[in-house]
Amino acid sequence: MTELKDRGVVSVSDRRRPLVRTWFGVVQAVLLVVLIVSGLGPLLWAAKASVSPSNDIVSDPMGIWFSPNDWGNLALAWNGAQIGRSLGNTVILAVGSTLSTLIVSVAAAFLLSVLRPKWGPWLSGAILATLFLPGVVSFVPLYLTILDLPLLNISLQDTFWAVWLPAGASAFNVVVLKRFFDSIPREYMEAATIDGAGPMRILTMVVLPLSRPILGVIVLLSIVGSWKEFLWPMLVLSNPDLQPVSVMLPRLATGNSPLAVQMAAVFLSIIIPVVLFAIFQKQFLRGVGTAGGVKG
Amino acid sequence: MTKTLEAAAAAPARRRRKPFNPVRWARGGGLHAVLFAVPVVLVYVYFSWGPVIQGLVLSFQKTNLIQPAEWVGWGNFTYVLSDPGLVQASLNTAYFAVLALVFGFPIPIVLAVLINELRKYDTLYNALAYLPAIVPPVAAILLWKFFYDPDATGMFNTALGWVGLGPFPWLNAENSAMPSIVLYATWAGAGSTAIIYIAALSTVRTELYEAAEIDGAGIWRRVWHITLPQLRNVIFVMMLLQLIGTFQIFTEPFLFTGGGPNNATQTILLKIYNYAFVNGDFGAATALSVLLAAFLGLLSVVYYFVTKRWSTA
Numbered sequence: 088m089t090e091l092k093d094r095g096v097v098s099v100s101d102r103r104r105p106l107v108r109t110w111f112g113v114v115q116a117v118l119l120v121v122l123i124v125s126g127l128g129p130l131l132w133a134a135k136a137s138v139s140p141s142n143d144i145v146s147d148p149m150g151i152w153f154s155p156n157d158w159g160n161l162a163l164a165w166n167g168a169q170i171g172r173s174l175g176n177t178v179i180l181a182v183g184s185t186l187s188t189l190i191v192s193v194a195a196a197f198l199l200s201v202l203r204p205k206w207g208p209w210l211s212g213a214i215l216a217t218l219f220l221p222g223v224v225s226f227v228p229l230y231l232t233i234l235d236l237p238l239l240n241i242s243l244q245d246t247f248w249a250v251w252l253p254a255g256a257s258a259f260n261v262v263v264l265k266r267f268f269d270s271i272p273r274e275y276m277e278a279a280t281i282d283g284a285g286p287m288r289i290l291t292m293v294v295l296p297l298s299r300p301i302l303g304v305i306v307l308l309s310i311v312g313s314w315k316e317f318l319w320p321m322l323v324l325s326n327p328d329l330q331p332v333s334v335m336l337p338r339l340a341t342g343n344s345p346l347a348v349q350m351a352a353v354f355l356s357i358i359i360p361v362v363l364f365a366i367f368q369k370q371f372l373r374g375v376g377t378a379g380g381v382k383g
Numbered sequence: 384m385t386k387t388l389e390a391a392a393a394a395p396a397r398r399r400r401k402p403f404n405p406v407r408w409a410r411g412g413g414l415h416a417v418l419f420a421v422p423v424v425l426v427y428v429y430f431s432w433g434p435v436i437q438g439l440v441l442s443f444q445k446t447n448l449i450q451p452a453e454w455v456g457w458g459n460f461t462y463v464l465s466d467p468g469l470v471q472a473s474l475n476t477a478y479f480a481v482l483a484l485v486f487g488f489p490i491p492i493v494l495a496v497l498i499n500e501l502r503k504y505d506t507l508y509n510a511l512a513y514l515p516a517i518v519p520p521v522a523a524i525l526l527w528k529f530f531y532d533p534d535a536t537g538m539f540n541t542a543l544g545w546v547g548l549g550p551f552p553w554l555n556a557e558n559s560a561m562p563s564i565v566l567y568a569t570w571a572g573a574g575s576t577a578i579i580y581i582a583a584l585s586t587v588r589t590e591l592y593e594a595a596e597i598d599g600a601g602i603w604r605r606v607w608h609i610t611l612p613q614l615r616n617v618i619f620v621m622m623l624l625q626l627i628g629t630f631q632i633f634t635e636p637f638l639f640t641g642g643g644p645n646n647a648t649q650t651i652l653l654k655i656y657n658y659a660f661v662n663g664d665f666g667a668a669t670a671l672s673v674l675l676a677a678f679l680g681l682l683s684v685v686y687y688f689v690t691k692r693w694s695t696a
Contacts, residue, residue, distance in 0.1 A: 376582030
């Protein structure tokens with residue numbers, strides 16, 4: 088995606104031909120319009136609807152661009168509909184899930200890539216196998232596990248742990264991290280060992296600092312992924328005080344709150360991931376690209 | 384020199400004979416490996432491997448969480464398979480999968496090929512295409528539900544009215560409900576898939592284009608005979624992933640229509656959800672899950688062998 092890319096299907100000499108140039112310009116412009124309308128359009132509309140009166144939104148949804156701003160909606164959604172608190176819960180869930188995924192996946196990848204115990208291949212096989220199992224098999228029993236943890240006999244229902252802990256079992260992140268760790272020259276670790284560093288020090292002083300880019304990608308994708316979760320938090324968090332915004336929104340929509348407040352709530356739940364994306368755009372796009380490489 | 388060589392040659396033989404010594408094992412890093420493995424194994428046992436096995440067990444049991452579980456043999460499977468709603472749900476799910484494949488699948492490829500040709504502002508195009516993937520599905524579905532308002536004043540109906548089309552009932556009619564959901568799903572998924580294709584496009588060897596050009600191939604023929612064949616493996620993988628994903632569709636029908644109108648958007652996963660969390664019949668729910676998983680497994684194996692013949696080495 089950079090300046091290194093010298094040519095694609097269309098060659099430099101093709102680009103000089105007037106016919107190709109015209110078509111190229113047309114396609115480029117049409118594509119831009121389509122992408123702006125479909126990608127940015129709904130977001131901009133939601134932004135404007137969040138500060139527009141309900142009546143205008145219903146009677147003329149295309150015309151709200153010109154209706155006066157009504158900033159009260161946002162405050163109503165934040166306080167009255169308690170979007171503020173559910174957003175807080177979403178943040179707590181996203182941060183916790185990300186930490187859990189990081190800790191477990193880094194430990195697994197470090198174990199399999201650097202420590203390489205004799206039984207490593209078994210563990211690696213068992214973790215990889217979960218990638219090929221459709222999530223649907225374990226979805227109901229996972230819920231029952233949360234209700235009553237086997238052997239420990241405690242229920243995680245209505246605690247954040249019910250979302251945090253299952254998020255840790257992300258085979259995909261283990262694969263991505265292990266690949267990255269494998270690419271770190273072994274000499275660095277051998278040198279550290281000679282200097283007397285134990286495995287923990289090798290992990291924190293050598294491996295993790297060198298893996299910063301991939302860790303950043305995993306953190307970003309995990310935060311956004313957790314932000315998008317709906318079914319699982321809805322099942323395990325029945326207490327409205329603990330529910331994230333994704334679970335709160337549909338209830339708000341079926342309730343009798345005014346449309347403007349709903350739209351304000353929708354906007355508030357969209358804006359944080361979008362801002363995050365705007366800041367870390369490059370990392371996101373690179374991360375999704377490499378993720379595809381792992382899948383492929 | 385010879386001495387060290389001998390020692391090195393003798394070392395493995397001697398090590399093999401040595402009896403297991405816990406202290407030596409711990410000093411050699413064995414203990415650390417176990418310490419690192421503990422959180423990993425615990426999390427996977429409890430939240431990944433355990434539930435899979437428990438799911439298989441549960442599908443042969445009757446449980447309602449109050450009375451102790453009871454073995455019922457194939458009872459859950461026969462119950463689920465004789466459910467009159469299953470055929471409709473399977474057909475709906477397959478319909479969704481086919482629609483998404485026919486209409487949704489080519490879009491990211493076209494998008495990726497076009498964006499890949501841009502020499503300026505391509506990051507802007509990338510970012511715009513990826514935006515829908517960032518929006519939380521629940522928020523996006525609420526927005527789209529509003530856009531799909533069947534009244535003439537609805538968002539989409541207003542826009543289509545400008546060119547003299549509509550008004551369409553969208554989610555409210557049996558024949559248009561599922562296509563409307565597919566339209567949304569395509570919007571939500573196309574961008575992130577396109578990014579994966581763009582990453583794959585950067586690995587296409589440009590010499591091939593040059594060679595084709597010398598042979599007189601035009602732009603279209605280059606796309607058809609070089610770009611697409613070079614992407615073949617990625618396309619096959621993405622197609623399988625999309626199929627597996629679409630067969631497990633839940634959030635969209637659940638929030639858009641709840642399975643209606645008149646069960647037109649009832650999917651298999653909605654049925655599983657209803658068995659488990661509406662009827663409290665966890666046995667039937669897991670039995671249907673196991674059936675679906677077995678079907679997806681079979682699909683993947685068949686798909687693998689069918690596409691293997693066409694894919695590059």
